[in-house]
Amino acid sequence: MRQNPDLILREIYGKNILMPIRFNEASNDPIYFNEVGALIWKLSDKAKNVTELLNLVCETYNLKIDSAEAVAVEGFIDQLIESKLIMM
Amino acid sequence: MADRYCMHNQLMNDFIDESFEGIRAPFTAGFELTAKCNLNCVHCYAKPDRVHQDFTLEEFKAVFDILTERGLLDCYFTGGEIFTRPDFEDMFIYAKKKGVQISLLSNITLLSQKHIDLFKEYPVEIISTSMYGYSEESYEKVTGVKGSFRKFMNGLELLQKNDIKYELKFVAMEQNIDDLYKVREFGNQLGVPMVVILDVHPMSDGSMEPVSFRLTPEDAFEFDVQDNGRNQFWKDVARELLSGEIELRPQRTIQRFREGYLYPCSIANQHVFITSDLKMQGCVRASYRKFDLRKGGFDEGWEYLQKEFLEKKSSSNYKCNSCENIRFCEHCVANFMLAYGDEEKVDPFFCRVAELRRAFVEDEIKRLAKKE
Ligand SMILES: C[S@@+](CC[C@H](N)C(=O)[O-])C[C@H]1O[C@@H](n2cnc3c(N)ncnc32)[C@H](O)[C@@H]1O
Ligand code: SF4
Ligand code: SF4
Numbered sequence: 184m185r186q187n188p189d190l191i192l193r194e195i196y197g198k199n200i201l202m203p204i205r206f207n208e209a210s211n212d213p214i215y216f217n218e219v220g221a222l223i224w225k226l227s228d229k230a231k232n233v234t235e236l237l238n239l240v241c242e243t244y245n246l247k248i249d250s251a252e253a254v255a256v257e258g259f260i261d262q263l264i265e266s267k268l269i270m271m
Numbered sequence: 272m273a274d275r276y277c278m279h280n281q282l283m284n285d286f287i288d289e290s291f292e293g294i295r296a297p298f299t300a301g302f303e304l305t306a307k308c309n310l311n312c313v314h315c316y317a318k319p320d321r322v323h324q325d326f327t328l329e330e331f332k333a334v335f336d337i338l339t340e341r342g343l344l345d346c347y348f349t350g351g352e353i354f355t356r357p358d359f360e361d362m363f364i365y366a367k368k369k370g371v372q373i374s375l376l377s378n379i380t381l382l383s384q385k386h387i388d389l390f391k392e393y394p395v396e397i398i399s400t401s402m403y404g405y406s407e408e409s410y411e412k413v414t415g416v417k418g419s420f421r422k423f424m425n426g427l428e429l430l431q432k433n434d435i436k437y438e439l440k441f442v443a444m445e446q447n448i449d450d451l452y453k454v455r456e457f458g459n460q461l462g463v464p465m466v467v468i469l470d471v472h473p474m475s476d477g478s479m480e481p482v483s484f485r486l487t488p489e490d491a492f493e494f495d496v497q498d499n500g501r502n503q504f505w506k507d508v509a510r511e512l513l514s515g516e517i518e519l520r521p522q523r524t525i526q527r528f529r530e531g532y533l534y535p536c537s538i539a540n541q542h543v544f545i546t547s548d549l550k551m552q553g554c555v556r557a558s559y560r561k562f563d564l565r566k567g568g569f570d571e572g573w574e575y576l577q578k579e580f581l582e583k584k585s586s587s588n589y590k591c592n593s594c595e596n597i598r599f600c601e602h603c604v605a606n607f608m609l610a611y612g613d614e615e616k617v618d619p620f621f622c623r624v625a626e627l628r629r630a631f632v633e634d635e636i637k638r639l640a641k642k643e
Contacts, residue, residue: 191370195298195342198290202344202370206394213344213372215286 184227184236187268192216192224199224201268209267223260227269233260283345283372287541294541295577296342301349301544301555302331304362308352310378311415312403314444314481316474316556317351323548328358330549330565332365337569338543339369347374347399349555351547354381360389367393374399379426380419387433398430398437399466405450405457412446431461438464443494444471444484455498469494470601470620473609475558482610488623495628505628508598509635521598528592533585533614534604539576553580556605589615599632600625 186192189207193200199221201214216224222240230236237257238248246253263269287298306320326334335343346366353359354377366373374396400423404410407420414420430437439458443451451467458465469491471481485491495501511517524535539553546552550561551572560579562572585592591602602621608614 191368193339193344193370195344196291196294196296200286200344200370202372203394204367204370205392211394213283213286 184230184232185270186224186228187270190214190268192221194221207267214268219256219259220263223256223263224269227263232271233257233264236260287344291342291541294342295573295581296541297338297543297573298342298344298541300338300343300346300542302335302346303545303547303555304331304348304350304353304356304359305547306351307355308350308378309355309381309416310352310419312413313415313446314413314442314471314484316472316481319474319476319478320547321351323546325356325547326545326549328361331362334545334549334564334569335366335369335371339371341569341573343369343371345372345374345396347376349376352381353377354379354386363389363395364393372396376400378414378419378423379430380422382426382429384429387429387435390435391433395435398435399440400426400430400437401440401442402427402454402457403442404447405453409447409450413442413444438466440466440468442468442471443486443491445486446484448486448490451494452497467494467498469624470603470606472556472603472606475609477559477609477612479610485620488620488627491620491624492627492631495631505632506635509632509639512632513636513639519595519598524597528585531584532581533583533589534580536603538605539573539580543573543576551576554605556603556609559605559608583614585615590617594625596622596625596629599628 187207187209189205190201190203190209193202199216199218201210201216201224203211203213219240222243223236226236226239230239237253237260240246240256241248241253244252246256260269264271291298303317305325306317306323307325308315308317308321348363353375356362363373376399379398379400402410402423403413404420410420410423411417439454441451441454455465455467469486471485473479473482495505508517512519527535536554538557542554544552544555545564546558546561549564551564551569552558552561553576557580560576562575564572591597594600600621601624602617604614607616607618610618
């Protein structure tokens with residue numbers, strides 16, 4: 184998996200903002216991430232697929248893979264893929 | 272765990288206000304790429320700086336790097352004329368790749384298809400351009416260059432045709448005052464945002480020539496009455512004052528004044544301006560106190576500017592401090608300093624405009640109270 188190269192994550196005083204660089208299909212406006220969004224973005228470059236990405240996030244937060252929170256994280260990941268912010 | 276991973280389309284300024292309150296860092300900045308220009312406007316504050324040894328691309332990159340490290344999110348490039356720099360494109364792309372939002376201030380007379388192609392690939396936040404007159408004659412009376420009106424109109428057509436976001440600015444002066452409402456109407460028809468500047472300020476070296484072209488306070492106030500948007504703005508202020516939604520003296524400003532500070536604005540708080548000879552100013556106008564980035568580092572300069580502006584206290588008889596008309600006033604300490612060499616010497620132009628606005632708002636309050 185990989186991050187959409189047309190956007191860049193800015194981490195400023197504890198806030199996370201995804202800023203567009205080139206004109207792209209995913210977003211041409213800044214996206215204000217919360218901590219989980221930013222973590223998914225950062226880890227997406229390291230993971231091979233959604234399962235691995237989900238595992239990495241769950242490890243960071245000490246979440247059981249079948250917990251409600253993990254299901255929510257998976258939902259986030261799907262949204263990011265669907266909106267083409269991260270790519271398969 | 273938060274239930275949303277992001278929020279779309281929140282305006283950057285609101286985001287900065289909400290997220291970084293109390294943090295002193297350069298979240299926004301202005302960069303003067305050069306003070307040199309292909310036009311020669313009668314009022315131009317940057318004229319004394321045309322002799323600057325402009326920063327190189329490498330110098331630009333170095334200062335941009337440090338600003339982004341310190342939090343820069345939103346900036347504007349201005350001039351002189353930005354498109355006279357052969358390395359404009361390099362600077363623009365470099366800044367975009369750092370994840371910073373960029374607006375451009377330009378007279379657009381040198382704008383070409385090559386720039387449009389660049390902005391299609393790397394979107395610009397907004398191009399803020401100045402329309403100095405509605406006709407060739409009045410426009411060129413301001414810019415001093417024959418043929419510039421036609422080039423400006425060509426630039427405008429390029430922006431319009433290619434759907435590049437832009438706004439029109441009009442600097443109202445005795446040379447072009449007859450065109451004010453025509454340009455306003457022109458902007459309305461194009462459906463673009465319009466900014467009308469009524470307070471022409473001194474040049475960067477304090478020369479008062481531009482101010483001699485300024486409208487009278489009465490003519491400046493006339494725009495508040497005649498312009499639908501401005502008129503409505505002051506009517507809304509009247510309504511909010513009557514209902515108690517807002518107080519006569521704006522809280523943020525008053526708090527700064529109560530603590531004895533001279534500058535009530537955001538100068539050197541979350542904003543910085545970099546001149547074309549690589550000096551740091553608190554804002555574009557405050558050219559009387561600078562820190563030379565060719566001699567020292569950003570952090571040292573930032574500290575210096577905070578001491579000189581943000582933390583500067585006023586004397587006990589500073590008139591604006593206790594002024595009851597401040598809500599109606601666009602007073603600027605930097606203007607006072609440039610004009611008189613004294614940050615506390617108020618320019619009566621601002622007082623008179625504020626007085627007229629207040630009378631207008633009070634009349635409106637009376638009218639509303641009667642209706643109730
Ligand atoms: C210095 S110019 C640079 C951008 C571009 N060359 C232009 O004219 O739009 C930026 C803006 O400042 C305005 N300006 C210049 N001198 C001024 C002054 N003395 N008082 C108020 N505005 C001024 C210009 O009219 C323009 O709208
Ligand atoms: S176009 Fe802008 S920079 Fe050039 S002379 Fe006019 S105001 Fe100054
Ligand atoms: S410039 Fe005049 S009207 Fe404006 S705040 Fe100062 S004293 Fe009041």
